[in-house]
Amino acid sequence: MAGVIQAGGQTKSNTYTGFGPLLLLPSWLIIGFFLLLPVGMMLIYSFLTKEFRGGVIWEFSLAAYDQFLFDRGLFGDDPPKIEWTYIGIFWRSIWQAGLATVLCLLIGFPTAWFIATRSGVNKSIWLFLVTIPYWVNLLIRTISMKFLIRDTGPINEWLMAGGVISEPIHMINTAFAVQLGLFYSYLPFMVLPIYASVERYNFALSEAAADLYASRWTTLRHVILPSVKPGIVAGCILVFVPSLGAFLAPDLLGGAKNFMIGSLIEEQFKGNAGNWPFGAAASMILLSLVLIALMFYARSQRQQGHF
Amino acid sequence: MNRKLKTTVAAVALALTAGTAQAEGNLSIYHWFEYIPQELLDKFSEQHGVTVTMDTFDSNEAMLASLKAGKMGSYDVAVPGDYMVEIMAADGLLDTFESSELSNFGNIMPEWVDVGFDKGRKSSIPYQWGSTSFSVNRNDYTGDINTLAMIFDPPEEVQGKINVLDSQGEVLALASIYLGIPQCTTDRDQLKQLNELVQNAKPHWASFGSDVAKDVLVSGDASVGMIWSGFSAKAREEGANIEYAYPKEGYVVWMDNVVLLKDAPNRDNALKFMNFLLEPENAAAVTNFAQYTAGVSNTTELLDDAVKNSPESNPPAQPVGTFVMACSEEVQKVYDTIWTNLKK
Numbered sequence: 001m002a003g004v005i006q007a008g009g010q011t012k013s014n015t016y017t018g019f020g021p022l023l024l025l026p027s028w029l030i031i032g033f034f035l036l037l038p039v040g041m042m043l044i045y046s047f048l049t050k051e052f053r054g055g056v057i058w059e060f061s062l063a064a065y066d067q068f069l070f071d072r073g074l075f076g077d078d079p080p081k082i083e084w085t086y087i088g089i090f091w092r093s094i095w096q097a098g099l100a101t102v103l104c105l106l107i108g109f110p111t112a113w114f115i116a117t118r119s120g121v122n123k124s125i126w127l128f129l130v131t132i133p134y135w136v137n138l139l140i141r142t143i144s145m146k147f148l149i150r151d152t153g154p155i156n157e158w159l160m161a162g163g164v165i166s167e168p169i170h171m172i173n174t175a176f177a178v179q180l181g182l183f184y185s186y187l188p189f190m191v192l193p194i195y196a197s198v199e200r201y202n203f204a205l206s207e208a209a210a211d212l213y214a215s216r217w218t219t220l221r222h223v224i225l226p227s228v229k230p231g232i233v234a235g236c237i238l239v240f241v242p243s244l245g246a247f248l249a250p251d252l253l254g255g256a257k258n259f260m261i262g263s264l265i266e267e268q269f270k271g272n273a274g275n276w277p278f279g280a281a282a283s284m285i286l287l288s289l290v291l292i293a294l295m296f297y298a299r300s301q302r303q304q305g306h307f
Numbered sequence: 308m309n310r311k312l313k314t315t316v317a318a319v320a321l322a323l324t325a326g327t328a329q330a331e332g333n334l335s336i337y338h339w340f341e342y343i344p345q346e347l348l349d350k351f352s353e354q355h356g357v358t359v360t361m362d363t364f365d366s367n368e369a370m371l372a373s374l375k376a377g378k379m380g381s382y383d384v385a386v387p388g389d390y391m392v393e394i395m396a397a398d399g400l401l402d403t404f405e406s407s408e409l410s411n412f413g414n415i416m417p418e419w420v421d422v423g424f425d426k427g428r429k430s431s432i433p434y435q436w437g438s439t440s441f442s443v444n445r446n447d448y449t450g451d452i453n454t455l456a457m458i459f460d461p462p463e464e465v466q467g468k469i470n471v472l473d474s475q476g477e478v479l480a481l482a483s484i485y486l487g488i489p490q491c492t493t494d495r496d497q498l499k500q501l502n503e504l505v506q507n508a509k510p511h512w513a514s515f516g517s518d519v520a521k522d523v524l525v526s527g528d529a530s531v532g533m534i535w536s537g538f539s540a541k542a543r544e545e546g547a548n549i550e551y552a553y554p555k556e557g558y559v560v561w562m563d564n565v566v567l568l569k570d571a572p573n574r575d576n577a578l579k580f581m582n583f584l585l586e587p588e589n590a591a592a593v594t595n596f597a598q599y600t601a602g603v604s605n606t607t608e609l610l611d612d613a614v615k616n617s618p619e620s621n622p623p624a625q626p627v628g629t630f631v632m633a634c635s636e637e638v639q640k641v642y643d644t645i646w647t648n649l650k651k
Contacts, residue, residue, distance in 0.1 A: 052636045053368075053394060054375045074502060074644055075495060085651045152527045172528065173514045255514025256473050259650045267650075269376070270369040272475040273643045
């Protein structure tokens, strides 16, 4: 942003005072309309009474949160115990999303580094190649992945034709397939922000570190990583958060056998359950968990004096 | 000059056609996926000068949710299954019409007029009917397949290679038929039995999927696939060596219906479309495409031989199929818990 103002060459402080608040209007409209309003509605719905087969009755109820927390047996009249079902579903999602983030980082960081250190035209070509899959809809990409890895798919057929294996490796409809789908879907979200950070990194710093007898490992840990950290953090958030709510990969690659948070919520709106308040409550709990995690992160950063 | 004149003529002609199209209006359909041939929509569009748009869904419940979430008033007709017609009528989502408003009303087969889910056809016309059972890949399994044990207590050869429809209603209905308990039972022991049955069967299931039901049979990913009759016929046509089962315990039959939605923006065109679908020729076109059975008289001679004689369209006299029931709220809650436990 600062760059834009400098490029304009006009930074008189009193130029925009009359319109300042008005100029913020688009942002407020976007935040209000696309963020606050839907989240607010969801919050309200999560405290309403469910209507049979979808819809809500406008009466206050804690039933949705109760259902999330307490197990009252098949018929709903056992003494309440802690409900592990949804905790289990959340844990599975967090684990899968976390693993996808780590894998994306392990592959994404060297990739971004490689691209950022190419010269002019090559850099653009590599970047272009990274974004190409994004021209195709996520659904199509996920289905293609399914074709590739299934028992009768090309990967298994090539391996069998080459005599590497005699029985197909069973990949489809497993947790591995879900992980592969998440990793593949969100990898560019890791590469691009890290690339942007590495691009701005001043390589003279690495030389300076080397001059001061820092090993390569020390340079990476104490010079490079702190400088490109904003890109890594942005990439991790961009991979982790959508992975957490993904339902295409679990449905298509995982065979819809085990709910993830996204498919659990989808089922409340699209499935037989038709339990909108519970779907809203699960969404609110997910949102709160993500916000709490981000707040803890921001706090730890402030304590380290990074902000 | 000449060119200018031509352009003007073209522009006027365009304006005129555009005017007509607007006068005749639109038709907005909410339909199942892969269930109506595009040529048939084009034909209707041409005959009546109506612009047709269509959205699709993959389960009755998804359709209901979408309509309830604010899509009412944007579609003219939808195509719910039997029990869903009843639910939608009870929820006040359907408009009614007089049989006199459809000149082809008399084409409806007599047995499909006074149906339980819409007595006397006040809001709906029959679209197609068929059954829900399963198909077995004959390369993988050669034994007797006409038992629901193939799904719920499968032989070793097909374990881990079974796809079931991602549809709570049909899965639990078939499970109830297998156990010999009534659908939507309120008996606690029976409900526990139902829960145990699906829990114990799940480790043998590879996947849940409705829109992929045909594909997994064609590709060979699944040796046994719960599937709708016509979808199975299509899988067979696409080269899968499969046989559609009519289990001795029974199976599910259903009828899909075109309903007139409340607050339809183009009610007249909706009725024209329903009347159009009651023409034997058009009903037969749907059957030839989707390979289910029409509820309209005089379609038989218009069918392709392959469709007419397919095993999927010609169920044996015994056993008979059963319609899926819409459960009470109390039982539905237990069903939801069973389903969540199954997929947790």
